[in-house]
Amino acid sequence: MSLAQNFATRTRRMKASEIRELLKLLDRPGILSFAGGIPDAALFPKAEFAEAYAEVLAEAPGQALQYSVTEGYLPLRRWIAGEMARIGLACGAENVLITSGSQQALDYLGKLFLSPGDTALVGWPTYMGALGAFNAYEPRYDRLHIRTNRPAEDYRAAAEAAGGRVKFLYLSPDFANPTGETVDRAGRERLLDLAEDLDCMVLEDAAYQSLRYEGTPVPPILALELARKGDLDACRTVYCGSFSKTLSPGLRVGWVVAASTVIQQLVLMKQAADLHSATINQMAIHRVAEACFDAHVDKVRAAYGARRDAMLDALERHMPDGVTWTKPEGGMFVWLTLPRGVDGADLLARAIEEKNLAFVPGRAFHADGSGENTLRLSFSCADAPMIEEGMKRLGALLRAPRT
Amino acid sequence: MSLAQNFATRTRRMKASEIRELLKLLDRPGILSFAGGIPDAALFPKAEFAEAYAEVLAEAPGQALQYSVTEGYLPLRRWIAGEMARIGLACGAENVLITSGSQQALDYLGKLFLSPGDTALVGWPTYMGALGAFNAYEPRYDRLHIRTNRPAEDYRAAAEAAGGRVKFLYLSPDFANPTGETVDRAGRERLLDLAEDLDCMVLEDAAYQSLRYEGTPVPPILALELARKGDLDACRTVYCGSFSKTLSPGLRVGWVVAASTVIQQLVLMKQAADLHSATINQMAIHRVAEACFDAHVDKVRAAYGARRDAMLDALERHMPDGVTWTKPEGGMFVWLTLPRGVDGADLLARAIEEKNLAFVPGRAFHADGSGENTLRLSFSCADAPMIEEGMKRLGALLRAPRT
Numbered sequence: 001m002s003l004a005q006n007f008a009t010r011t012r013r014m015k016a017s018e019i020r021e022l023l024k025l026l027d028r029p030g031i032l033s034f035a036g037g038i039p040d041a042a043l044f045p046k047a048e049f050a051e052a053y054a055e056v057l058a059e060a061p062g063q064a065l066q067y068s069v070t071e072g073y074l075p076l077r078r079w080i081a082g083e084m085a086r087i088g089l090a091c092g093a094e095n096v097l098i099t100s101g102s103q104q105a106l107d108y109l110g111k112l113f114l115s116p117g118d119t120a121l122v123g124w125p126t127y128m129g130a131l132g133a134f135n136a137y138e139p140r141y142d143r144l145h146i147r148t149n150r151p152a153e154d155y156r157a158a159a160e161a162a163g164g165r166v167k168f169l170y171l172s173p174d175f176a177n178p179t180g181e182t183v184d185r186a187g188r189e190r191l192l193d194l195a196e197d198l199d200c201m202v203l204e205d206a207a208y209q210s211l212r213y214e215g216t217p218v219p220p221i222l223a224l225e226l227a228r229k230g231d232l233d234a235c236r237t238v239y240c241g242s243f244s245k246t247l248s249p250g251l252r253v254g255w256v257v258a259a260s261t262v263i264q265q266l267v268l269m270k271q272a273a274d275l276h277s278a279t280i281n282q283m284a285i286h287r288v289a290e291a292c293f294d295a296h297v298d299k300v301r302a303a304y305g306a307r308r309d310a311m312l313d314a315l316e317r318h319m320p321d322g323v324t325w326t327k328p329e330g331g332m333f334v335w336l337t338l339p340r341g342v343d344g345a346d347l348l349a350r351a352i353e354e355k356n357l358a359f360v361p362g363r364a365f366h367a368d369g370s371g372e373n374t375l376r377l378s379f380s381c382a383d384a385p386m387i388e389e390g391m392k393r394l395g396a397l398l399r400a401p402r403t
Numbered sequence: 404m405s406l407a408q409n410f411a412t413r414t415r416r417m418k419a420s421e422i423r424e425l426l427k428l429l430d431r432p433g434i435l436s437f438a439g440g441i442p443d444a445a446l447f448p449k450a451e452f453a454e455a456y457a458e459v460l461a462e463a464p465g466q467a468l469q470y471s472v473t474e475g476y477l478p479l480r481r482w483i484a485g486e487m488a489r490i491g492l493a494c495g496a497e498n499v500l501i502t503s504g505s506q507q508a509l510d511y512l513g514k515l516f517l518s519p520g521d522t523a524l525v526g527w528p529t530y531m532g533a534l535g536a537f538n539a540y541e542p543r544y545d546r547l548h549i550r551t552n553r554p555a556e557d558y559r560a561a562a563e564a565a566g567g568r569v570k571f572l573y574l575s576p577d578f579a580n581p582t583g584e585t586v587d588r589a590g591r592e593r594l595l596d597l598a599e600d601l602d603c604m605v606l607e608d609a610a611y612q613s614l615r616y617e618g619t620p621v622p623p624i625l626a627l628e629l630a631r632k633g634d635l636d637a638c639r640t641v642y643c644g645s646f647s648k649t650l651s652p653g654l655r656v657g658w659v660v661a662a663s664t665v666i667q668q669l670v671l672m673k674q675a676a677d678l679h680s681a682t683i684n685q686m687a688i689h690r691v692a693e694a695c696f697d698a699h700v701d702k703v704r705a706a707y708g709a710r711r712d713a714m715l716d717a718l719e720r721h722m723p724d725g726v727t728w729t730k731p732e733g734g735m736f737v738w739l740t741l742p743r744g745v746d747g748a749d750l751l752a753r754a755i756e757e758k759n760l761a762f763v764p765g766r767a768f769h770a771d772g773s774g775e776n777t778l779r780l781s782f783s784c785a786d787a788p789m790i791e792e793g794m795k796r797l798g799a800l801l802r803a804p805r806t
Contacts, residue, residue: 003639003664006570006604008518008540014671041465049468050460057453062444065452065651100503104677111539115411132675136514137411167409201409236406248468250682261406268417272535273510274503278681279653 013135032390033358034377037177037332043303044248045288045296052287056280064280070271071263072098072255073282079289080241080255087209088223089239089257091232097263097270100277102207102242102254106133108269109168109203109238112262114139118164121155125335125365125374127177127205130170141367144169146183149190152197168201168238169194173221175208175331178365178376182329188221192228195236202237210246210297212330213305222257233259243285245332246297251281304332307379310387318395332380335362337373338398344375347397354400355393416538435793436761437780440580440735446706447651448691448699455690459683467683473674474666475501475658476685482692483644483658490612491626492642492660494635500666500673503680505610505645505657509536511672512571512606512641515665517542521567524558528738528768528777530580530608533573544770547572549586552593555600571604571641572597576624578611578734581768581779585732591624595631598639605640613649613700615733616708625660636662646688648735649700654684707735713787714780714794721798735783738765740776741801747778750800757803758796 056064071077077093084091099105106129114120114137121144122130131141140162142155159166169191173183183191195202204221219227222237229235235258242254256266270276288296311334315325322339338344344361351357362374379387459467474480480496487494502508509532517523517540524547525533534544543565545558562569572594576586586594598605607624622630625640632638638661645657659669673679714737718728725742741747747764754760765777782790 003604003662004668005602006516006568006639007668008514008516008521008570010518011515011668011672014668014675016671038470041469044465044468046460046464046468049464050457053456053460054453057449057456061449061452062447063653065447065449065653066444067441067647067652100677100681107676111411112414113409113411115413118411129675129678136672136675165409167411199408201406236409244470249470250466250468252677252679252681259406265407265410265414265417268419269414269539272417272532272539274507274655275532276655278503278655278684281681281684 010136010138013138028356031352031356031358032386032393034379034382034390035358035360036381037378038381039245039249039300040303040381043300045292048288048292048296049248049284052284052291053280055287056283060283064283066279068276068279068282070267070276072096072277073279073286076282076286076289077255079286080257083293084257087217088219089226091257094260095232095257095263097256097266098277098282099254099256099270100252100274101244101249102205102240103129103133104252105240105254105256106130106203106205107136108266108273109240110134110137110139111269112265113167113201115164117162119155119159119162119166121166121169122367123171123176124368125178125362125371126170126367127172128364130205131367134170139167140164142166143368144171146171146191147187152194155194156198166198166200168203170203170205172205172207174206174218175211175328175333177208177331178333178360178362179335180326180328180331180333181335182218185218185224188218188224192221192225192237200236204237204239206239207242208245208331209241211301211304211332213301213308215329233261235259238262243289246293246300247285247288251278251285253277253281253285304380307382307384307387308334310384311377311379311382311391314388314391318391320395320399323398332378334377334379336375336377338375340373342398343372345372347375351394351397355397357390357393357397359394413539413541416541431759434755434759434761435789435796437782437785437793438761438763439784440781441784442648442652442703443706443784446703448695451691451695451699452651452687455687455694456683458690459686463686467686469682471679471682471685473670473679475499475680476682476689479685479689479692480658482689483660486696487642487660490620491622492629494660497663498635498660498666500659500669501680501685502657502659502673503655503677504647504652505608505643506532506536507655508643508657508659509533509606509608510539511669511676512643513537513540513542514672515668516570516604518567520565522558522562522565522569524569524572525770526574526579527771528581528765528774529573529770530575531767533608534770537573542570543567545569546771547574549574549594550590555597558597559601569601569603571606573606573608575608575610577609577621578614578731578736580611580734581736581763581765582738583729583731583734583736584738585621588621588627591621591627595624595628595640603639607640607642609642610645611648611734612644614704614707614735616704616711618732636664638662641665646692649696649703650688650691654681654688656680656684656688707783710782710785710787710790711737713790714782714785717791717794721794723798723802726801735781737780737782739778739780741778743776745801746775748775750778754797754800758800760793760796760800762797
């Protein structure tokens with residue numbers, strides 16, 4: 001007998017991810033890795049977390065160690081509602097659900113909206129973890145044209161021809177993983193128009209939104225929709241936030257802001273799936289956020305902003321002709337486009353072998369398997385000398401003939 | 404437009420749970436609640452957790468607050484493997500996956516095995532949270548006859564007639580929620596035979612297994628299968644454990660032990676769904692488990708054992724003729740069967756209204772909506788005087804004519 005014959009059909013879409021395999025490379029001695037898109041542990045507010053856990057366990061241990069409500073810790077939901085109001089997104093705690101990181105929000109949103117054969121519109125490229133989360137619900141993907149218009153009718157006809165409907169468009173509008181690019185206000189308004197035409201949802205992944213190093217913040221898509229409609233419960237945009245890139249990813253605390261109809265259904269789903277996110281972590285992160293969120297985010301932005309500058313500067317000096325890259329205003333990533341015919345995965349194999357250097361080849365971010373001549377560089381965990389040395393090695397590799 | 408038109412078909416199976424609504428009743432002033440199946444917060448090892456978080460954040464803050472591997476914290480997985488060996492279930496850390504409570508394990512196992520229309524065999528009654536988790540994957544349920552034989556061919560034929568296969572049988576063999584009953588060794592062997600005949604999986608929910616107050620432990624189903632086959636990777640039983648009933652539910656740490664094929668697929672699934680369970684909580688619970696697991700479980704068993712005794716004693720004195728109940732050897736629950744024609748949900752409404760008393764009506768534990776004349780009492784959070792007063796009120800209610 002084979003255990004696998006008992007697996008559901010959806011498992012055919014669940015394969016080992018390149019991110020996962022690549023994270024293992026970070027342990028290689030001496031490797032210069034620009035692969036993992038993770039925050040720098042040196043920047044975590046460690047003393048503040050130590051104090052917060054000590055206080056929570058001194059003042060309310062019975063509550064911190066006990067089961068709690070699925071919606072999440074109310075003081076934290078209220079704090080988040082206050083933060084949302086500061087970015088144009090006035091809402092009540094009843095519009096906020098706490099999730100175990102924004103990755104869990106993506107899983108639950110796929111589960112909430114996608115029946116097999118439905119269509120999800122995503123960028124080419126897009127966050128590969130979103131594709132991983134959605135794959136479990138067996139959607140069809142179509143390419144979301146973010147900066148150009150494509151008639152709604154074309155999306156609709158293609159979805160119906162495949163036997164489903166367009167259920168949502170997904171994007172990370174600020175300093176996206178993997179490109180680092182930001183969608184301007186006009187682009188966001190166009191996407192809202194498209195969603196209206198398609199009568200579908202908009203999933204706004206705001207994981208990196210707080211990490212802006214220059215330029216003027218663009219209102220969240222949900223804020224623009226709220227300005228149009230005046231009522232959050234009439235909005236089709238679902239906003240996914242996270243503390244992972246600002247305070248700590250190890251606590252697994254993120255949130256969703258959406259219309260009550262959506263929140264209520266997500267609460268039912270989360271209750272059935274894991275009851276609630278860890279009580280103690282919600283209480284601790286609430287204290288740390290109250291104590292130092294703005295000051296800590298300023299510190300993180302200063303550090304990552306300097307690393308971005310160092311990377312853009314080093315790229316300018318070391319990349320050969322024919323290589324282009326994005327100029328992100330925030331986040332953790334720069335996206336490189338290599339000359340046609342240069343394959344990012346082949347290049348990675350050579351980089352590891354010849355240069356002890358790592359990055360993420362771009363194909364895994366493309367739902368259609370294209371993007372072979374692209375790659376993602378992360379600067380969040382690299383200091384200036386490492387960036388200089390890494391880009392020098394990458395430039396040399398791109399100049400060297402393949403053996 | 405209606406946002407709900409974008410919902411997936413699976414949401415039709417996701418409804419508000421009675422457990423959830425009932426947990427809200429625990430806040431009513433003065434209510435005597437035997438409803439929630441939660442541990443007593445007074446028993447949590449608070450000092451040990453305070454020390455563990457302080458140590459983790461002093462010794463390895465960068466690790467505790469950072470992303471970590473999907474499989475879980477290796478020292479914790481090794482500790483669990485050691486515990487499993489003590490109950491006849493020798494395994495390596497590679498057979499252990501950390502989940503966010505055993506509820507998440509049930510969700511992932513439903514996701515792993517069930518395609519819409521497949522059959523899950525469950526007891527009538529069974530844990531309602533398992534039904535909630537599985538519902539999202541749109542199975543058909545058939546009644547698992549736990550203590551009597553029903554030919555495998557009957558299960559198979561019914562599943563095929565419904566257009567699917569029997570993918571697993573699910574049960575909690577020790578002090579089950581909601582009945583408190585335990586399946587004896589011969590019963591477990593019969594269920595393994597049935598699973599062999601059906602070539603399906605066995606999901607063994609061991610959430611309460613450590614909480615035995617009398618009698619001799621029965622080997623886990625997975626231990627019996629391992630004894631038959633000699634190789635965990637050949638076993639079809641998936642064991643789900645949890646720290647929620649022993650150390651703390653608020654940290655959301657549980658685990659799965661299974662064949663490598665199953666663990667590897669679950670790891671892919673969990674990575675796509677929430678990356679990993681909270682790093683800091685895995686590190687803290689590992690320290691607490693190392694420091695005091697056996698001693699603390701002894702303390703919890705002594706406390707709950709005395710409460711079970713008080714409840715069985717009070718039931719004996721206060722229940723009118725025609726009411727019968729289980730005599731659990733462990734766990735948190737006693738299951739009452741009322742005279743035919745007495746409806747548990749009606750009785751709850753009267754209990755709250757007339758007696759400020761709460762319990763869980765039995766119907767919600769039945770996949771077919773039967774069990775109207777049953778109810779579940781939990782004794783885990785009640786001291787002896789509360790149990791005495793509560794059973795007295797319940798007896799009076801059952802003797803009083805309906806108005």
